[in-house]
Amino acid sequence: MSELIDLNTRTKLLEVKSLKKYFPIEKGFLRRLVGHVKAVDDVSFYIREGETLGLVGESGCGKTTLGRCIVRALHSDAGEILLKLPDEHIVDLAKLSENELRGVRRHIHMIFQDPYASLNPRMTVRDIIAEPLQNNGLAEGEELNEKVRELMRVVGLNIQHMKRYPHAFSGGQRQRIGIARSLAPNPRLIVCDEAVSALDVSIQAQILNLLQDLQEQFHLTYLFIAHDLSVVEHISDRVGVMYVGKLVELAETEDLFLAPKHPYTEALLSAVPKTDSQKKSDRIILTGEIADPASPPSGCYFHPRCKYARDLCRREAPAWQEVTPGHFVACHFADELALKGAE
Ligand code: SF4
DSSP: OEEEOOGGGTTEEEEEEEEEEEEEEEETTTTEEEEEEEEEEEEEEEEETTOEEEEEOSTTSSHHHHHHHHTTSSOOSEEEEEEEOTTSEEEETTTOOHHHHTTTGGGEEEEOSOHHHHSOTTSOHHHHHHHHHHHTTOOOHHHHHHHHHHHHHHTTOOGGGTTSOGGGSOHHHHHHHHHHHHHTTOOSEEEEESTTTTSOHHHHHHHHHHHHHHHHHHTOEEEEEOSOHHHHHHHOSEEEEEETTEEEEEEEHHHHHHSOOSHHHHHHHHTSOOOTTSOGGGOOOOOSOOOOTTSOOSSSTTGGGOTTOOHHHHHSOOOOEEEETTEEEOOTTTTTOOOOOOO
8 A cells, every 4th residue: 555755755745647537428328438528637746745736727627626536535547646644655545445545534635615515504613623533533522622622723713603503604714614624633735626716805815824824833735726826826836737637837836927838828827917007908818618628629738729829739739848947838839939927
């Protein structure tokens, strides 16, 4: 189940290698298999200990499916998900049986977009936060209650409200309950799936600041999935961009925002709302629909919408390559295109 960690991967907490998740398309009474939706298609990246990796892309690009594969809410079809445990051993989450997963699950947690839907409305806040502590045998009795109170304090909840039910809280407070529940088993990695998208802008800022404070306090590592580039820029050390199940670019946040190397990233950045002094005409309007992951186009999946596409792009899929140290991109012409970044 495990092997000793390679020194070269010392700072990596999670490494995803050639991950695939295809959903079958069945038709007719006999449910005949007619194809696959390639939700995650040969994705590779790593997350270092203590960093925040942002993951962006349009709705349906596969980023949530990728997050769900990592926390094993979904079973991937191929590839590896290597997680370094506190004892320095590495496990491949993709290969573990349900039984083996039981001892590992506490190290990875997910925070969801809709905290109301993810919290059991029939459980009190005390029970919601206590549950993962009990399930993992981490505390009981008065020690359990004290841990719940401590977690409530840490995320800024009033401990007088521990007997209340989720409906009695605002959206921001419910997200704090979800965060306290995620923190309870002392995880190494938290996957935040659109964790602030449903909140008002002022509350978003509070939750983002809370996540950053908690990261420092508890040495947490985040995979932060979002469609809002401003939010991702605020919180991430590095950012990956997904398009139709594939990673198309990944770099340090400043590098990606100021000097993108993939035309899709350039278009996403141009769509970020600009201040009055900046020209709205800079916006790149992407024509055509996002490609169908059940029948993607030939070559580069982005070619029908790419203003820089040439013949080669229609024929051959670009390789995922490191064009400058730490800057990965999948575009045939990444070296020669002079793309515009955020201003
Ligand atoms: Fe555009 Fe071609 Fe690069 Fe794809 S490979 S992003 S179509 S230039």
